[in-house]
Amino acid sequence: MKYVIEKSPFYMKKYKAAGVTPNDIKTMDDLRSVPFTTKQELLKSQEEHPIFGDFICIRPEEAVRVFQTSGTTGVPLKIPFNTKDWFKICFDQFAHFLYGYGIESTDVVFFPFTYGTFIAWWGIQAAMEQLGVMIVPGGGQTSDARVKSIIDWGATVVCGTPTYIIYLGELAQKMGIDLPNSKVRVVITAGEPGAQVPATKKLVEKLWGAKNYDDIGSTEITNFGYECVMQKGTHLNEGMFLPESLDIVSGKPAAEGEVGELVLSNLFCESEPLLRYKTKDLVRFNYKKCDCGRTFLRMDGGVLGRADDMFTLGGVNIFPSAIENFIRGIPIFSNEYQLVIPKQGSGKRLAIRVEPASPEVSDEQAKEAVKQLAENILYHIKVTANVEAVAPGSLPRFEGKAKRLIRES
Ligand SMILES: [Zn+2]
Numbered sequence: 001m002k003y004v005i006e007k008s009p010f011y012m013k014k015y016k017a018a019g020v021t022p023n024d025i026k027t028m029d030d031l032r033s034v035p036f037t038t039k040q041e042l043l044k045s046q047e048e049h050p051i052f053g054d055f056i057c058i059r060p061e062e063a064v065r066v067f068q069t070s071g072t073t074g075v076p077l078k079i080p081f082n083t084k085d086w087f088k089i090c091f092d093q094f095a096h097f098l099y100g101y102g103i104e105s106t107d108v109v110f111f112p113f114t115y116g117t118f119i120a121w122w123g124i125q126a127a128m129e130q131l132g133v134m135i136v137p138g139g140g141q142t143s144d145a146r147v148k149s150i151i152d153w154g155a156t157v158v159c160g161t162p163t164y165i166i167y168l169g170e171l172a173q174k175m176g177i178d179l180p181n182s183k184v185r186v187v188i189t190a191g192e193p194g195a196q197v198p199a200t201k202k203l204v205e206k207l208w209g210a211k212n213y214d215d216i217g218s219t220e221i222t223n224f225g226y227e228c229v230m231q232k233g234t235h236l237n238e239g240m241f242l243p244e245s246l247d248i249v250s251g252k253p254a255a256e257g258e259v260g261e262l263v264l265s266n267l268f269c270e271s272e273p274l275l276r277y278k279t280k281d282l283v284r285f286n287y288k289k290c291d292c293g294r295t296f297l298r299m300d301g302g303v304l305g306r307a308d309d310m311f312t313l314g315g316v317n318i319f320p321s322a323i324e325n326f327i328r329g330i331p332i333f334s335n336e337y338q339l340v341i342p343k344q345g346s347g348k349r350l351a352i353r354v355e356p357a358s359p360e361v362s363d364e365q366a367k368e369a370v371k372q373l374a375e376n377i378l379y380h381i382k383v384t385a386n387v388e389a390v391a392p393g394s395l396p397r398f399e400g401k402a403k404r405l406i407r408e409s
Helices: 002-007 009-018 039-048 083-101 122-130 143-152 162-174 198-208 320-328 363-381
Strands: 063-068 078-082 108-111 134-137 157-160 186-190 211-218 222-227 234-236 241-246 259-266 277-286 311-313 316-318 333-341 350-356 385-389 405-407
Touching (some): 108 122, 186 198, 222 259, 241 277, 316 320, 320 333, 320 350, 320 363, 350 363, 363 385
Parallel strands (some): 108 134, 108 157, 157 186, 186 211, 333 405, 350 385
Antiparallel strands (some): 241 259, 259 277, 311 316, 333 350
16 A cells, blocks of 8 residues: 555545555454445546556556557557566466466466467466466467467467467367367466356367366456465455455455455556455355465355346346256257357246257257256256257357357447
8 A cells, every 4th residue: 555655646635535454454354344345436537647547556668568458348458568477477477377287387378369469368478488388379360270289289278268269179179189088188268257157168178178267357456366286266366366256246255155356456566466356256265275385365165156147037146157057058059059048037037048059950959959058047047048059050150258248238
């Protein structure tokens, strides 16, 4: 707090207005008197003080690398990293990830991403280089060429969003390439809950014949969550972040095992420290020591969903990832789906569109699978859904983060 008050007009004004000073903060309970930081505030700050806003704690020219958020929900947020943050802090964060995944200097890592301001994979790639891992840059290629490159180079590790990794896996099957018997042994996925949705993880691991591990971070808060080889939840790096999980309604700390919004303070960042940043990620904390020996808390199920994506039907809070798990648990269906969420109070039911995995699936089989899915959702999520099977291949496909939620207005 002393650092940000000194370096940033944004925090100085904010804490003055709230009447809190660094000397007031002596216990975790005291922390609750510190106001939250939100993405809206950061965006407003950048609008009023271009380019980086007045929340950053460095001079803009000290930045050595910049990124911006994908801006799917509006204007992108621009984030600078100075030398220390980019080469040291980011490295330290990802070193935890790499040891968690069991990646070694003998691994060959294929990164299918393009040169641009989207942060995904830049940081972990830089960390791997520093650790002596061989990097195969897979940008500027078609997906077909990427599948071939993965084989040609003998890649042992591949990174991507769960959606794109599944797409590549299915593409390899169509190309007659036997990925499960290739050298790939680890698939790191980020950007969507996939690695912690049991049926999706199972699918990725089957398509690739490799272990699938979760990677969680964001452009603004940086990299905090990784899965260990035990695959029993996603660890949160408490050595570098101060985590809180807060009940969405009351704002009070959520009990262990209960769903809350993840609020993080990135304690080591010099360029743009965020204190009590509301991530909008919904998580479930587990403080029990993991079988791997790490004592960092775990997020059971990783990021369960975004606070914005959660919807309520008949008083039940529902995460799209929970429904995805049941869809992908039925092999008759392809991996694509759409959820149409009715307007609250409309009395309409949740609609789920799925498609048979291939034209060979008979009407009878599809009908039976539709019935089974509706029953599973009613039994486990306590919601009656209208499940509809559409023509194979007719649902949209995605290469990056998928958009499978439709909200009726
Ligand atoms: Zn562990």
